[in-house]
Amino acid sequence: METMIGIFVAMFLMGLLSFCLNRKHMLLMLLSLEFVVVSLFLGLYIYLCVYGLEFYFLMIYLTISVCEGALGLSVLVLLMRTYGNDYMESFNLLW
Template sequence: MEMMVGISVFLYFMGLLSFCLNRKHMLLMLLSLEFIVVSLFLGLYVYLCVYSWEFYFLMVFLTISVCEGALGLSVLVLLMRTYGNDYMESFNLLW
């Protein structure tokens, strides 16, 4: 189980690194956030398996993460319709 926890932590930090390096495109940022959520899901699953607890919280976590993904995609579609691309440099939020 220690190996699975180590893999989950490694995946989490690789997701954070990917998020920091891909800050120019909105779609790549959203994909990095989803990767971080999947690594957190893996870590939570391992944690709940080790202590033999209920997996009900995993369903709540997945529901909230799906809502986060849908909200991110709707913001991406809105930005694509407004600005025409997903480059973060072209968004002028100070109008």
């Protein structure tokens, strides 16, 4: 069980590190956020298995994370059509 928790912590920290390092491209930022979401799913699964609880919350979590991913991709497509690239430095979101 300790190895699973170690894998979860390593995945979560690597996802956060890649999010911080890949802040120039929006697509890479979205992929890093999805990796963090998957690692949190693993952490919730481990937690629920250890305490013998039901897995209904995981289904709600997966539903919300799919909605978050679809929203992120739609924002990416909108920004690509508006600006022509996915560089975060070229976006002027404050107008």
